[in-house]
Amino acid sequence: MVSASGAESRKVTINDVARSAGVSRQTVSRALNDKDEIDSDTKQRVLDAARALGYRPSRFARGLVRQDTMTIGLVIPDLLNPYFTEVAASALEAARTHGWHVVVYDTADRAEEELGTLQVISSQVDAVIGYFSCSDSELEAFTRGMPVVLIGREGRSTRFSSIRIDGREGVHAAVAHLVAKGHTRIGMVDHQARAEPSIRHTWFTAAAAAHGIDGGMVVGADQTADGGGAALRELLTAHPEVTAVFTFNDIIAIGALREARRLGRSVPQDLAVIGFDGLQLGALMEPPLTSVALDTRQLGVLAIEQVARLLSDPRTLAVEDLVVHAELRLSGSA
Amino acid sequence: MVSASGAESRKVTINDVARSAGVSRQTVSRALNDKDEIDSDTKQRVLDAARALGYRPSRFARGLVRQDTMTIGLVIPDLLNPYFTEVAASALEAARTHGWHVVVYDTADRAEEELGTLQVISSQVDAVIGYFSCSDSELEAFTRGMPVVLIGREGRSTRFSSIRIDGREGVHAAVAHLVAKGHTRIGMVDHQARAEPSIRHTWFTAAAAAHGIDGGMVVGADQTADGGGAALRELLTAHPEVTAVFTFNDIIAIGALREARRLGRSVPQDLAVIGFDGLQLGALMEPPLTSVALDTRQLGVLAIEQVARLLSDPRTLAVEDLVVHAELRLSGSA
DNA sequence: AGCGGTCCCGTGAACGCTCACGGGAGCGCT
DNA sequence: AGCGCTCCCGTGAGCGTTCACGGGACCGCT
Numbered sequence: 001m002v003s004a005s006g007a008e009s010r011k012v013t014i015n016d017v018a019r020s021a022g023v024s025r026q027t028v029s030r031a032l033n034d035k036d037e038i039d040s041d042t043k044q045r046v047l048d049a050a051r052a053l054g055y056r057p058s059r060f061a062r063g064l065v066r067q068d069t070m071t072i073g074l075v076i077p078d079l080l081n082p083y084f085t086e087v088a089a090s091a092l093e094a095a096r097t098h099g100w101h102v103v104v105y106d107t108a109d110r111a112e113e114e115l116g117t118l119q120v121i122s123s124q125v126d127a128v129i130g131y132f133s134c135s136d137s138e139l140e141a142f143t144r145g146m147p148v149v150l151i152g153r154e155g156r157s158t159r160f161s162s163i164r165i166d167g168r169e170g171v172h173a174a175v176a177h178l179v180a181k182g183h184t185r186i187g188m189v190d191h192q193a194r195a196e197p198s199i200r201h202t203w204f205t206a207a208a209a210a211h212g213i214d215g216g217m218v219v220g221a222d223q224t225a226d227g228g229g230a231a232l233r234e235l236l237t238a239h240p241e242v243t244a245v246f247t248f249n250d251i252i253a254i255g256a257l258r259e260a261r262r263l264g265r266s267v268p269q270d271l272a273v274i275g276f277d278g279l280q281l282g283a284l285m286e287p288p289l290t291s292v293a294l295d296t297r298q299l300g301v302l303a304i305e306q307v308a309r310l311l312s313d314p315r316t317l318a319v320e321d322l323v324v325h326a327e328l329r330l331s332g333s334a
Numbered sequence: 335m336v337s338a339s340g341a342e343s344r345k346v347t348i349n350d351v352a353r354s355a356g357v358s359r360q361t362v363s364r365a366l367n368d369k370d371e372i373d374s375d376t377k378q379r380v381l382d383a384a385r386a387l388g389y390r391p392s393r394f395a396r397g398l399v400r401q402d403t404m405t406i407g408l409v410i411p412d413l414l415n416p417y418f419t420e421v422a423a424s425a426l427e428a429a430r431t432h433g434w435h436v437v438v439y440d441t442a443d444r445a446e447e448e449l450g451t452l453q454v455i456s457s458q459v460d461a462v463i464g465y466f467s468c469s470d471s472e473l474e475a476f477t478r479g480m481p482v483v484l485i486g487r488e489g490r491s492t493r494f495s496s497i498r499i500d501g502r503e504g505v506h507a508a509v510a511h512l513v514a515k516g517h518t519r520i521g522m523v524d525h526q527a528r529a530e531p532s533i534r535h536t537w538f539t540a541a542a543a544a545h546g547i548d549g550g551m552v553v554g555a556d557q558t559a560d561g562g563g564a565a566l567r568e569l570l571t572a573h574p575e576v577t578a579v580f581t582f583n584d585i586i587a588i589g590a591l592r593e594a595r596r597l598g599r600s601v602p603q604d605l606a607v608i609g610f611d612g613l614q615l616g617a618l619m620e621p622p623l624t625s626v627a628l629d630t631r632q633l634g635v636l637a638i639e640q641v642a643r644l645l646s647d648p649r650t651l652a653v654e655d656l657v658v659h660a661e662l663r664l665s666g667s668a
Numbered sequence: 669a670g671c672g673g674t675c676c677c678g679t680g681a682a683c684g685c686t687c688a689c690g691g692g693a694g695c696g697c698t
Numbered sequence: 699a700g701c702g703c704t705c706c707c708g709t710g711a712g713c714g715t716t717c718a719c720g721g722g723a724c725c726g727c728t
Contacts (some may be wrong), residue, residue, distance in 0.1 A: 345684090347683090347684055347685085348684065348685065349684080359684090359685080359686095360686080360687090363685070363686060363687095367686085391684080391685075392683085392684050392685070394683080394684075394685090395683070395684035395685040395686085396684080396685055396686080397685095398683090398684080398685070398686090399684090399685055399686045399687075400685090400686070400687095
């Protein structure tokens, strides 16, 4: 914690301006906030004095007396992952329509940063939106009495609101599509989970079973393109017969796409690839990425709206079922 | 213990907790801030009371009395553009080492939003970092007496600090590379500037002139992949003889890459493409993007460090020349 | 002269918290 | 008993701003 103001001059307050302009602090306040009940000459004099002194009103004092400033914290694991960026962008925009401020925290996908961020955030924002991997109880401990909206989290606590991402049908459609194309050996590159496999993996195995094919060829990957590439190599080494892969998300898929190219496998002829998320980025790939796409824009908006609801009535909780459906969007890679 | 806080209950303060626990507010403060001079039993009692009441300290009141919370505003034109995301990510990380908070504002690349954001920001943050297209005087009007660090802005005001991006040599090297490869008809896809052509265009024409080739084949594009694609088509229609293009940035270059593919021109054989920025994203393209790369990580760090300097000594200003050099990074596309 | 109204402007209070100080209770020691 | 010390705890003040109120000055009208 570095001391904030190292400057030598102490802060200049409204009283300094008042004294300098020869008026009361209330008159200064009137001038600055553009209210009436003030003579235009004195107003100008006050404004001049304020500028001369370099006066800037304290946001803390102002916030203390008028309760109209809302700041919500947005916690995401990795700003460099376009998926989170898309969500963040839409959340930012939705927040702006409410006149709310958004402070962004990047936890770098590390659990300890998550806790530290939570610690800090709890005393700095009025509500929290984000992706968390920590336990409900840890979350609860830091966000006591604060609206919390979780995204893409499965364990449905009654304490927090959460926006569920439902890709069951989308993944089913993806597998169906692959099967229709003649693929019978379909692998999956899952997220390198902390412990258990992801829900998307569950959807995949279910879909595979429904089509009577083997859903057991799975490897884990970091949520990066490089991670996806390495995982694909691993998968193909273990199971050379694989002709199609479904990946945890688009970033991993993109890495797999590149790795396939390096291995001399052309997509989609030698290897079909289907991602998850439907990032705009996928459309730029060669071939364009087929993906089980979800509406990230809607995600951000939904999160903000839920915060608004929680704020106006804390008992709203998670009674309403917030869900974003992901559906198969066909493109070149499968 | 039901949280009796109905929808319309007023905020619970430290005094409520004190009353509920049968102690003074100071004792409550001691318990919550983990200070000593308090019995462990009373401490626990206070903590329990606080939790029961759903008490959360006011960040305004706390910020008013202890001046240790720094919030800096980061203003970027478009969060969906990976370039700005990379800068934002590094700035976020650098800010964290100072214990500072960063609120992000996306101006959607619109001038009016920029002004509105500036308006709002001026009373909500302690310093501003960002990309602005508005005039110095407008900027000055809103940020009076506040540290401001501009990125990639050319007009060097003495009022603000600014981090200059120097790509002159990098662009020169890019053109030299293309010429060495036998290209003589080199076009450029510039940014659709508000009025005047970009500084990068200036570098390009200078480099072209230095190599005795025509630097006049230029078209403008939106800062999107689609914009880049459309611009390339426009360029090739007007100048079919072009065999290489330099683009304002990587996003545009990526769009051009895709468009070239659609037009049946293979890269780099039929058309060489060189971008600017050196985004990580470029490495995922096919072929990987050659670019005049700059260190976005360093950019964010530099900006934060400059804020720190301005804060400790406001007279620092822009005396020091802050600059990030961009240099040619060869890859597949040229 | 008296009254009502408009136009300015200033004074106390409040917002919720922390800091600096003061002080009582209990203990051991001379 | 008197002194000093430690351990807790509470009281006043103040952070910088806005809100609610009060009031003086001036004008016009009856």
